[in-house]
Amino acid sequence: MKTALITGANKGIGLETAKQLLAKGFHVYIGSRDLENGLAAVEKLKSVRLTKIAAVQLDVTDVDACGPYSA
Numbered sequence: 253m254k255t256a257l258i259t260g261a262n263k264g265i266g267l268e269t270a271k272q273l274l275a276k277g278f279h280v281y282i283g284s285r286d287l288e289n290g291l292a293a294v295e296k297l298k299s300v301r302l303t304k305i306a307a308v309q310l311d312v313t314d315v316d317a318c319g320p321y322s323a
Contacts, residue, residue: 258281261293282308
């Protein structure tokens, strides 16, 4: 399964990118500074039957916060 982590995917271009990847069969992680915003985006996408999705709290301006998601 292909997987993508998209930062700032709770709105705008990031949200649209998430929609497109989900439609192509990707599992998408929505990274957002505010977890509540990420969870709201997940619910919005699930409401249109895009379900391989999860929210993660991620602030790319904080190096320590990125640790679990960096390679």
